[in-house]
Amino acid sequence: MHYRFHSRAYRVRLFFFCVSVNIISKSGTTTEPAIAFRIFKEMAEKKYGKEEAAKRIRELYCYDVLRADRCLAANSLEARVPFGDLDFVRYVMSIDPAKKLNTYGKGKYLLRKAFEADHILPENILWREKAAFSDAVGHSMVDDLKEYAEKYYTDEEYETLRQKYDFAQPFTKESLLYREIFEKYYPGQARMVPDFWLPNKSWEGCNVNDPSARVLANYGDSGK
Numbered sequence: 001m002h003y004r005f006h007s008r009a010y011r012v013r014l015f016f017f018c019v020s021v022n023i024i025s026k027s028g029t030t031t032e033p034a035i036a037f038r039i040f041k042e043m044a045e046k047k048y049g050k051e052e053a054a055k056r057i058r059e060l061y062c063y064d065v066l067r068a069d070r071c072l073a074a075n076s077l078e079a080r081v082p083f084g085d086l087d088f089v090r091y092v093m094s095i096d097p098a099k100k101l102n103t104y105g106k107g108k109y110l111l112r113k114a115f116e117a118d119h120i121l122p123e124n125i126l127w128r129e130k131a132a133f134s135d136a137v138g139h140s141m142v143d144d145l146k147e148y149a150e151k152y153y154t155d156e157e158y159e160t161l162r163q164k165y166d167f168a169q170p171f172t173k174e175s176l177l178y179r180e181i182f183e184k185y186y187p188g189q190a191r192m193v194p195d196f197w198l199p200n201k202s203w204e205g206c207n208v209n210d211p212s213a214r215v216l217a218n219y220g221d222s223g224k
Helices: 007-018 042-058 064-074 086-094 109-116 139-152 155-162 173-185
Strands: 023-025 078-080
Touching: 042 086, 064 078, 139 173, 155 173
Parallel strands: 023 078
Antiparallel strands: none
16 A cells, blocks of 8 residues: 555555456545535534635545555556546535535535436436445445454554554554554655544544544434
């Protein structure tokens, strides 16, 4: 895993490893400009949504874009990212954040509505709940990874080993496991990644230590 040490990256990488096609069309980069993360609470969207979305887009090259590029290439796959088109991103970011509020009980409502009239997608696909992607590869797999990390380190080992890192210090046994893998292949290069990909902890209900949306109070039926 090139230049990545946080939990979400490793969980999602397993999906790319398991697929058996040559070209994948990714819907990546729709969530950030559409302010469709579960972390974007409705009141927070009005005040902070556009600013937070812009920050996430600026840093995509360190996270989702990098992950997709490296993971797919390592497994002889190619990615197509139609929603990463610069004109599309600029257009969506120009829309008033208030119009992107999840007032219809469905994330990415404007994007879904844009596809409705032409019946490009089956209704059950178009309107299904957005799944937290690092969990969409399988809730049980994520739980198994956490369980493995819990057994891999004793509490004493965890506390001792995590103290070695003064930047992006691991905060769970799972994050320590990934950090040690990262340091094995890219020693001392962690600072090229800005931070952990996590919800904005300053927002109400978002002070969590897991990248999965499952830990958020407003997770709802996502992934079902």
